Amino acid sequence: MDKLLIKGGNPLVGELAISGAKNAALPIICASLLCNNTLSLTNIPQLHDVATMLRLLGQMGVVVTIGDKGTLTLDGCKLDNPLAPYEMVKTMRASILVLGPLLARCGEAKVSMPGGCAIGARPVDQHIKGLQAMGAEIRVEGGYVLAQAQRLKGARIVTDMVTVTGTENLMMAATLAEGETVIENAAREPEVVDLANCLIAMGARISGAGSDRISIQGVDRLHGADYPVMPDRIETGTYLCAAAATRGDILLTRASPALLDAVIDKLREAGCAIECQPDSIALKAPRRLKSVSLRTAPYPAFPTDMQAQFMAIDCVAEGSAVIRETIFENRFMHAVELIRLGADIRIDANNAVVTGVPALDGATVMATDLRASASLVIAGLVAQGETLIERIYHLDRGYERIEEKLTRLGADVRRVR
Numbered sequence: 001m002d003k004l005l006i007k008g009g010n011p012l013v014g015e016l017a018i019s020g021a022k023n024a025a026l027p028i029i030c031a032s033l034l035c036n037n038t039l040s041l042t043n044i045p046q047l048h049d050v051a052t053m054l055r056l057l058g059q060m061g062v063v064v065t066i067g068d069k070g071t072l073t074l075d076g077c078k079l080d081n082p083l084a085p086y087e088m089v090k091t092m093r094a095s096i097l098v099l100g101p102l103l104a105r106c107g108e109a110k111v112s113m114p115g116g117c118a119i120g121a122r123p124v125d126q127h128i129k130g131l132q133a134m135g136a137e138i139r140v141e142g143g144y145v146l147a148q149a150q151r152l153k154g155a156r157i158v159t160d161m162v163t164v165t166g167t168e169n170l171m172m173a174a175t176l177a178e179g180e181t182v183i184e185n186a187a188r189e190p191e192v193v194d195l196a197n198c199l200i201a202m203g204a205r206i207s208g209a210g211s212d213r214i215s216i217q218g219v220d221r222l223h224g225a226d227y228p229v230m231p232d233r234i235e236t237g238t239y240l241c242a243a244a245a246t247r248g249d250i251l252l253t254r255a256s257p258a259l260l261d262a263v264i265d266k267l268r269e270a271g272c273a274i275e276c277q278p279d280s281i282a283l284k285a286p287r288r289l290k291s292v293s294l295r296t297a298p299y300p301a302f303p304t305d306m307q308a309q310f311m312a313i314d315c316v317a318e319g320s321a322v323i324r325e326t327i328f329e330n331r332f333m334h335a336v337e338l339i340r341l342g343a344d345i346r347i348d349a350n351n352a353v354v355t356g357v358p359a360l361d362g363a364t365v366m367a368t369d370l371r372a373s374a375s376l377v378i379a380g381l382v383a384q385g386e387t388l389i390e391r392i393y394h395l396d397r398g399y400e401r402i403e404e405k406l407t408r409l410g411a412d413v414r415r416v417r
């Protein structure tokens with residue numbers, strides 16, 4: 001298994017272009033199931049999860065053509081196998097995003113239940129409840145969700161909690177339902193808006209995306225479209241945290257700073273000088289960061305996907321901070337690995353009290369999930385000596401060519417087999 005060997009101490013300096021957003025690309029790729037024409041996408045990130053989703057749709061009959069520089073075409077005309085098998089779903093929970101589109105397009109779907117994952121049980125009951133409200137007959141048997149529907153009917157759905165992929169699944173299903181669907185308590189994440197904009201380009205009638213109330217007027221069919229996927233705000237935030245932790249000075253281009261207000265506010269509170277343009281963001285770090293407390297919550301509040309990366313910053317900042325994780329029940333696994341590097345962290349249920357130390361010491365650590373891995377990379381970049389991160393397949397799921405990008409910014413990092 002690949003490992004990442006990092007020699008800490010180099011400040012990140014220079015310019016880097018941000019890739020397309022994983023969490024927008026995944027649902028948008030699934031939108032191709034809704035039409036029998038060609039969906040042409042650009043700014044698709046070269047990620048393990050994207051490759052998995054393309055394989056999943058390919059075995060359903062979608063014609064996938066991968067171009068160069070992040071271009072991709074998907075043609076759903078030959079979709080004839082509405083099945084998402086366990087072998088593929090178990091490696092990527094986002095596979096559940098095929099359920100709504102398959103039901104809407106084919107009237108049936110057999111999708112393996114996504115297992116839990118390291119950060120939590122992550123059930124899909126809201127996805128199922130919403131589709132049942134639209135008239136689907138759904139039962140869970142042998143680890144599979146078996147769903148059928150003559151034609152979905154518009155409904156008013158109130159999700160019990162804010163769910164990003166739940167909102168996306170229901171919104172996609174509703175585009176071809178009969179009548180109006182209203183999703184109350186909808187997720188407001190920018191990736192939901194990006195999906196809505198792509199669906200609208202395909203002929204869907206959607207209003208309110210980005211608010212907590214989304215209304216979808218069903219239509220008989222959708223058509224193909226050309227669509228550029230939005231920049232990855234979490235990749236952007238990750239590199240900002242890495243530069244902040246290493247006294248760096250970076251410029252990130254092809255980014256969308258307007259989608260990162262909560263993260264930028266916290267980085268400024270930590271002492272970073274940040275300049276934003278419409279599609280770029282520059283950060284200059286202080287010599288020593290100040291500890292900053294935070295609480296994760298649905299967009300536009302501080303994103304849970306940035307919690308681990310910010311904990312790494314607080315490990316080397318001046319003072320103490322409290323980090324509260326309110327979205328997932330087990331998203332502090334990076335803490336025990338950071339402690340191996342010399343961090344001072346005390347966990348109490350979903351609170352972590354982090355007291356900054358003068359320096360971290362390199363060690364061998366283990367990645368447990370995607371964003372925890374990013375946290376360990378940031379810590380390794382600032383730790384004294386060498387840090388070896390094991391199980392970095394987690395990183396490859398969500399960060400495109402991370403060692404190449406970090407090296408370009410001056411880091412001493414290489415992948416070892």
Ligand code: EPZ
Pocket residue numbers: 022023026094120121122123124125126127128161162163164165166304305327328329370371398
């Ligand atoms: C999406 O996951 C993202 N993944 C996650 O990013 C992100 O952490 C999460 O949203 C929160 O922002 C993708 O978009 C592919 P949720 P999702 O449904 O949709 C509970 C990354 O690092 N819940 O918003 O699976 C759930 O257990 C990944 O890129 C139910 O109880 O998250 C959680 O506690 C990690 N029942 C909370 O809601 C449901 O039916 C929010 O989950 C659905 C969710």
